[in-house]
Amino acid sequence: MPRPSAHRVDTDPRFHEIPRERVADRVAQELLRLIASGELAPGERLPGERQLAEMMNVSRVSVRAALQQLKAQGFVAAVQGGGTRVIAASKGGGSALAELIRVNRDNLHDLAEIRASIEVWAARRAAERGTPEQVAEIGRIYDLMTQPDRAPRYKAEDDLNFHMTIAKASASGVYLHLMSVLGEILEEMFTFHRYRLQIGRQYDRLLLAQHGAIYDAIRRGDGEAAARAMAEHLDTVLSSYAEDETPAPPKPGGKIRVVSG
Secondary structure, three states: OOOOOOOOOOOOOOOOOOOOOOHHHHHHHHHHHHHHHOOOOOOOEOOOHHHHHHHHOOOHHHHHHHHHHHHHHOOEEEOOOOOEEEOOOOOOHHHHHHHHHHHOOHHHHHHHHHHHHHHHHHHHHHHHHOOHHHHHHHHHHHHHHHOOOOOHHHHHHHHHHHHHHHHHHOOOHHHHHHHHHOHHHHHHHHHHHHHHHOOOHHHHHHHHHHHHHHHHHHHOOOHHHHHHHHHHHHHHHHHHHHHOOOOOOOOOOOOOOOOOO
């Protein structure tokens, strides 16, 4: 007797076979989730392939393929000498902004006004959502700033790191990446503020007190107090522009080192 024919399924061009998801795709999705949430911060170096494979319980081949996906999408980049680092956005965006600032120094004041809005929001978020470890890191940087024997050449670096650590504690991947896009110009901005606009021990004492008030409010989890303290601090920055009649570009100096915690 002839064998019965196999059951045939009617076809419809509107429906397509869904391919099975590769492990590498799931690894890439998980890493992207960590980047988008800010748990993996811009500038942060990822563990090695072997470490990632062990921690995520997958093969090194899957990890390598996932990293290649994220590199192609512009979320991570290879580090010279080996390894992978999280990056923020398209190359050149920050450089274009930096050039805009150099052409017209008034644009730096505009950027300070924008910061005065978004960093108030970030301080409130950091107080409400920052983890104990992130809050402790803000405190560590503040303690470093208050050391009596801290060399003046670190003022701009410490200031920038304080604000970037608050950005990470805000638990917003979007905000953290926005701040990292501004990386190059933020370095110039903080250098300009601390060595051109805000000179002298009186300013140093005032700014340390304001940073202390911001940190204390975040430590207590008081979002409204943190927002008020940040607003007062950035009002001081904006007032410095009004007092300075002949702003000049900051003199070239060493590269500010931004902590990535």
